[in-house]
Amino acid sequence: MTKKSMVQVAIGGKVLTMGGADDETHIQRIASCVNHVLQEFEDKDEYRCLPTDLKPVLIHINIAEELIKAQDQIQQLEEDLRLKENELAELRQELAETEVRLERLEGHQE
Missing domain, CATH: 1.20.5 (Single alpha-helices involved in coiled-coils or other helix-helix interfaces)
Known part of the structure; x- marks a missing residue:
């Protein structure tokens, strides 16, 4: 049986617990990627004006x-x-x- 990793990550300023079969580094990379996309959008005026x-x-x-x-x-x-x-x-x-x-x-x- 595959061991499941549980990792605390920060996404969009919120601390979340992510779990998966991958190691902690991989899960942190995923969170970092999501944060990067979020930041790209939040830096755009058009995005900030959209309905939630x-x-x-x-x-x-x-x-x-x-x-x-x-x-x-x-x-x-x-x-x-x-x-x-x-x-x-x-x-x-x-x-x-x-x-x-x-x-x-x-x-x-x-």
Whole structure:
């Protein structure tokens, strides 16, 4: 059974207890990320003028957008990696064929 970490964090000026299977450092990173997003919005006049009930929705949308961008980037990097792996396999095959040809040529010279 996975041990659950319980960590006290400050988010938006409030002390909360967060729990999870991850270590304390990871949970603190999550809280720090949320605080960073909150601070970015609170620094904008447009955000401060929004009705209170819309503020969390805007933050959720922003975090979801960042998540989708990260997922898209991961997908692109995975595709790039697959292409590079295929290219490497082709180059290895080409190298093996070249080594065989070289061995044949060296065998004919002897």
